[in-house]
Amino acid sequence: xxxxxxxxxxxxxxxxxxxxxxxxxxxxxxxxxxxxxxxxxxxxxxxxxxxxxxxxxxxxxxxxxxxxxxxxxxxxxxxxxxxxxxxxxxxxxxxxxxxxxxxxxxxxxxxxxxxxxxxxxxxxxxxxxxxxxxxxxxxxxxxxxxxxxxxxxxxxxxxxx
Numbered sequence: 001x002x003x004x005x006x007x008x009x010x011x012x013x014x015x016x017x018x019x020x021x022x023x024x025x026x027x028x029x030x031x032x033x034x035x036x037x038x039x040x041x042x043x044x045x046x047x048x049x050x051x052x053x054x055x056x057x058x059x060x061x062x063x064x065x066x067x068x069x070x071x072x073x074x075x076x077x078x079x080x081x082x083x084x085x086x087x088x089x090x091x092x093x094x095x096x097x098x099x100x101x102x103x104x105x106x107x108x109x110x111x112x113x114x115x116x117x118x119x120x121x122x123x124x125x126x127x128x129x130x131x132x133x134x135x136x137x138x139x140x141x142x143x144x145x146x147x148x149x150x151x152x153x154x155x156x157x158x159x160x161x
Contacts, residue, residue, distance in 0.1 A: 037102070041102045042098060044101060045094060045097055049097055050094065060090075061090040061093055061097075064088075064090025065089060065090060066086070066087045066089060067087070068085040068086070069084050070084055072085070074086070
């Protein structure tokens with residue numbers, strides 16, 4: 001008697017199954033779109049927000065800094081400190097603005113409309129299920145009435161043939 005072993009999927013088959021799951025594909029699409037969207041937001045911050053903030057000082061937020069240890073001098077070509085210990089709080093401000101703009105756009109253009117859409121879908125589904133229940137109950141009542149009528153006919157002397 002030869003015993004048959006169940007062949008377990010190999011590493012390659014497992015990897016293909018992992019890649020074909022919906023979550024992995026959705027995540028890959030989200031990463032690609034997120035990377036492209038990051039470029040748009042960075043351009044918005046550098047092209048619009050920074051000049052607006054620059055109306056009060058320098059046009060480049062990255063140049064806003066404080067000096068922890070004097071004297072702070074920068075190499076204009078590279079933008080790096082040549083002496084002192086600078087605290088580059090403008091860079092943090094620029095990154096914070098980029099994050100806030102990204103979060104606002106994602107929320108107002110993606111999350112909020114999707115949650116409204118899903119709420120409408122749930123309400124439609126609930127309404128649809130509610131009408132099915134009424135129809136099913138009505139059909140059940142009709143079937144009970146038919147059964148009762150048939151039982152009454154049999155009881156009144158009619159032959160079941």
